[in-house]
Amino acid sequence: MTAAIALVASAAVLPAPALAAPAAPTAPYNALVLAGPASGNYMFNGSRVFDASTATVTFTPWGAEGFNVGAVPVRGDSVGGEIVAPPSTPWQVGTTYQVKRSAEGAYAGMDISSGSRGCNQTSGSIKVLEVTRAAGVIASFAADFSYQCDNSTPVTGQVRWKSTVGYNGLEVGLTSIELGTQEVNVPGAPHQVVVTSLGSGSTKLGTVAVTGQHPAAFPVTADTCSGAILANAATCTVTITPLTAVRGPQTAQLSFPNVTTGGTLTFDFSLYGNDSWAGNKGTYTRLNPNRILDTRSGNGAPTGRVGPGGILHLQVGGRGGVPVGASAVTLNVTVTDPTDSGFLTLFPKGVARPTASSLNFMPGWTGANSVTVKVGTDGGVDIYNHSGLTHVIADVQGYYVDSDQVYSMGGLFHPITPTRLIDTRTGGTKLPSNYYLRTGLNFGSANSHIRAYVVNVTSTESVGQGYLSAWNGRESDFMSTSTLNFQRNETVPNLAVVPTADCWGCGQAEGWPVIGVYTQTTTHVIVDIVGYFDDGYFSGDGLRFDAITPTRIVDTRDGLGAPGALGQATTTKVTAPGTVLDTAGGTTYSLALNVTAVNPSIPTVLTLWANGIAGQNKPGVSNLNPQPGKVTPNAAVTAIGPSNAFNVYNHGGNVHLVVDVVGRYYFHVPTGSALTRGALAPTSGAQPFAVGFKAVS
Secondary structure, three states, rough: OOOEEEEEEEOOOOOOOOOOOOOOOOEEEEEEEEEOOOOOOOOOOOOEEOOOOOOOEEEEEOOOEEEEEEEEEEOOOOOOEEEEEEOOOOOOOOOOOEEEEOEEEOOEEEEEOOOOOOOEEEEEEEEEEEEEEOOOOEEEEEEEEEEEOOOOOOHHHHHEEEEEOOOOOOEEOOEEEEEEEEEOOOOOEEEEEEEEEEEOEEEEEEEEEEOOOEEEEEOOOEEOOOOOOOOOOOEEEEEEOOOOOOOOEEEEEEEEEEOOOEEEEEEEEEEEEEEEOOOOOOOEEEEEEEEEOOOOOOEOOOOOEEOOOOOEEEEEOOOOOOOOOOOOOEEEEEEEEOOEEEEEEEEEOOOOOHHHEEEEEEOOOOEEEEEEEEOOOOOOEEEOOOOOOOOEEEEEEEEEOOOOOOOOEEEEEEEEEEEEEEHHHHHHOOOOEEEEEEEEOOOOOHHHHHEEEEHHHHHHHOOEEEEEEOOOHHHHEEEEOOOEEEOOOOOEEEEEEOOOOOOOOHHHHOOOOEEEEEEEEEEEEEEEEEEEOOOOOOOOOEEEEEEEEEEEEOOOOOOEEOOOOOOEEEEEEOOOOOHHHOOOOOOEEEEEEEEEEOOOOOOOOEEEEEOOOOOOOOOOOOOOOEEEOEEEEEEEEEEEOOOOEEEEOOOOEEEEHHHHHEEEEOOOOOOOOOOOOOOOOOOOOOOOEEEEEEEOO
């Protein structure tokens, strides 16, 4: 008797009309039964019964004591082979013979193939249960056997030819199920295994068990098979509901003992446990910079400068590599040739314009700012110009998604303690015109999974007007797209999400993830890192992104969020209100901001970092470099501490501060799991490095 196993989806199903069970086969029997492991056998995996109900089975005498057997099933590979007694030795009932591929000496010959897979060497044994002869050839035959093809796991079987001896086995059409990624400590979808009995009599099953390396991840939640006695065409079911407690790949085998014939049939299960799995919701996909707006040429909008109070409607969904349905985009937005001082506000199309600014500018200025903005329901973003006339340029650099139904997996964000990667002022040598440098960090086992750095890139003490371009550091991928624009002797920062590449020709840093920074004009270069994006599969403690309509949480001119202007050498604590922290997916750990310094009294530096995390003091980095009489914006990503606060340090003089929140990075917390704030520290042993200057060829 045979049991067939198939996978069915867990769903409500209307009962089918009752049908009479097919009659069991009757003697004489013609059948071939093979029972192998779920995996690991070159010739045959699983278990099959080839008889009149499942296949066309043929037997052809071969010599006096041998025959060829062939089976062409309704589904699956054909099976065939030859079985012959030892030379000059007739088969004897009750005798067990050792086998080789060809009969020789005391060995019987057995050579079985499945599909196009055969064996070079075979071993095993065959026990004869019945044999009759007529006209000098075999007339009927029955035997049970064990057959090993080369060095693979043995297959057991039964052969019946015009025999009165019954047969049974367990047939498995599907030998394994890959359950994919399962969230830690959250029950997955039930998977039902259906066993159908076939054969000449009843099959009795023993107690079903889950065995292997990780049985606890595959609990049996329903079982009608253990101890069942199944007549021909009768069924039983076992339901596995995955529930893993650990991260990483896990496997187990569902075992069905066959009491009738002996032996155990196994069925493979596998899954990957992820303690932050929420599909690809909130993950980031980086893009090669693609210009989707340039009002100078009519790209993405009518040709001509945007007027005062004007709103430009920019379609981003379906353009520049951004899929329709993306939840947010990262843009490098540039203003050029403005006629008056003013600011731009980017916000989702279809919502009221918020009180926020994305980029501030002065007359005649050319400059850029990184802007992360939520996308409207129709894939649009609105750009408001407060005053004067100005051209606007936007290069899309990546996008976030909030659906796990359409897109491939993006990256998770990993904040680290802000760290300075390079400051060319330390060595006293500026990066020459048309040269680039490479810089990065060693994160050990995470290196191969890092796909982008989140960095603040700064130009200072330049010899003239120019731009910096940050990319993955490989000359073959270099594109002259500006990350920031600067004037002579101007200090200009800009936040950027920069793709990484493995470092080539880097000595001890070979293989580390690096970025490159190119300059058009000789200047000092500073690079500070605040985090990285992975490939989406490395670590469960990565953060996901939830974009919001820009929300102002600090304006010291009005006493919002802080009582007044920031004084010299002071640290101001900013507590984020609950309105910008709430996420349905989990706990907020970092904020995406636009930070603006207004009219500092002297040149100064502003630095942001998490408040209240043990061991994290003010880092040696900068976020803004404001100058007297100017309004200076920059995007920032900062971690927040246990009280949902971050610090802002002002180096010199007095300066007003404006902070707008554009999104939050949250940890998707499954039941019974949590991320500690200490996880925000850099990987132990991570060391910044830089590779010497190199001219662009």
